[in-house]
Structure formats: structure tokens, C-alpha cells
Amino acid sequence: MHEILCRELKYEEGNNELQAYLKDSPGSDFSGELVDNSDGIKSFTYLSLHVKPEMRRQGIASKLVSNLAAAAIHYRANSFEGSVSSEHTLKIFDKLFGENNIEYYDYDNENNRVYLPMTNSQAISSLERAANFESNQEWRDHNIEVDVNLSDPKLSLPTPVFEDHTNRK
Numbered sequence: 001m002h003e004i005l006c007r008e009l010k011y012e013e014g015n016n017e018l019q020a021y022l023k024d025s026p027g028s029d030f031s032g033e034l035v036d037n038s039d040g041i042k043s044f045t046y047l048s049l050h051v052k053p054e055m056r057r058q059g060i061a062s063k064l065v066s067n068l069a070a071a072a073i074h075y076r077a078n079s080f081e082g083s084v085s086s087e088h089t090l091k092i093f094d095k096l097f098g099e100n101n102i103e104y105y106d107y108d109n110e111n112n113r114v115y116l117p118m119t120n121s122q123a124i125s126s127l128e129r130a131a132n133f134e135s136n137q138e139w140r141d142h143n144i145e146v147d148v149n150l151s152d153p154k155l156s157l158p159t160p161v162f163e164d165h166t167n168r169k
């Protein structure tokens with residue numbers, strides 16, 4: 001059983017990255033950036049999710065996502081958002097957060113965010129179809145913007161365990 005740890009990485013530019021990773025096996029992690037929005041609300045922007053090929057289909061990505069979502073809530077983020085390129089990631093989000101907490105969006109010509117009337121299964125099918133046109137299945141070009149609500153009290157997430165020397169707020 002792999003133990004998942006979370007840590008906060010602070011960069012000189014002032015960026016604040018949160019990461020969930022396997023304690024005993026480097027190379028599989030999920031990370032994102034904590035963002036202070038102009039309205040004073042924090043959000044968490046998805047950066048990357050990767051599980052080593054030989055360790056896949058054991059539920060590791062699901063655990064990384066649920067632990068990092070819990071860590072983001074610990075840091076008072078009420079949502080996380082970002083580009084998702086894998087239908088498998090969307091399936092994981094669907095199982096963990098449910099239909100009512102996930103929205104899909106794009107940008108119009110003026111760079112305004114426009115929410116798309118899509119269900120989770122429509123979004124998953126869309127990325128499954130796009131995968132047929134990808135030359136590299138590991139790092140794909142097609143993606144969909146996803147906004148996950150973390151403020152639903154019904155979410156069932158683990159208690160995040162932080163790396164000892166993480167500088168917690």
C-alpha cells in the first residue's frame with residue numbers, strides 16, 4: 001500500500017505550489033498552484049498529474065487527486081480548475097467529485113470564460129474521440145477546461161498528510 005504525502009513548494013517568484021506524491025516511489029505526482037483571486041477567494045489551478053506506467057490501474061491517480069483536493073481545501077481553496085487532456089483523469093474526477101460539482105468551460109474571442117452545457121460522460125466521450133487523433137498518448141494536445149467545486153460538504157475526501165518540514169499556513 002503506497003503512502004501519499006502532500007507538500008507546499010514556495011518559489012522565489014512568489015508562486016505557491018501544492019503537490020501530492022508517493023512517499024516511497026518518486027515519479028508519480030499531482031500538482032497545482034494556489035491562486036489568490038481578486039475577489040479574495042483562493043482557487044487551485046491544476047498543473048500536472050502523472051503516474052509511472054508500471055504503476056497504473058492500481059488507484060494511485062485517484063488517491064493523488066483526492067489527497068491533493070483535501071490539501072487544497074486545507075489551504076482554503078474552494079475550487080480547482082485547469083486543462084485536462086486524459087479521459088481517464090475525467091473518469092477519476094467524476095468518481096470523486098460527481099456530476100454536480102464539475103463544470104466545463106472555454107474562452108470566447110474576448111477571453112471571457114464561457115461555461116459549456118456538458119455532462120461528465122459527454123466530456124469523457126469528447127476526450128476519448130480526441131485521443132484517436134493524438135500522436136503521443138502520454139502528453140496530449142487536445143484538452144478540456146474543467147472547474148471542480150470543492151466546497152460541497154458531501155465530498156468524501158481523506159485527511160491529507162503533510163511532509164514534516166512543509167511550511168504550513
Ligand SMILES: CC(C)(COP(=O)(O)OP(=O)(O)OC[C@H]1O[C@@H](n2cnc3c(N)ncnc32)[C@H](O)[C@@H]1OP(=O)(O)O)[C@@H](O)C(=O)NCCC(=O)NCCS
Pocket residue numbers: 049050051052055056057058059060061062063083084085086088089091092137138139
Ligand atoms: C491518467 C493517469 C494519471 C491515470 O493513473 P492511474 O493511477 O492508472 O489511475 P487510477 O488507477 O486511479 O484509475 C482510476 C480510474 O481511471 C480510469 N482509468 C485510468 N487508466 C485507465 C486506462 N488505461 N484505461 C481505461 N480506464 C482507465 C478507470 O476508470 C479507473 O478506474 P478502474 O481502475 O476502477 O477502472 C495515468 O494513466 C497517466 O499518468 N497517464 C499519462 C499522463 C496523463 O495522461 N496525465 C493526465 C493528464 S490530464
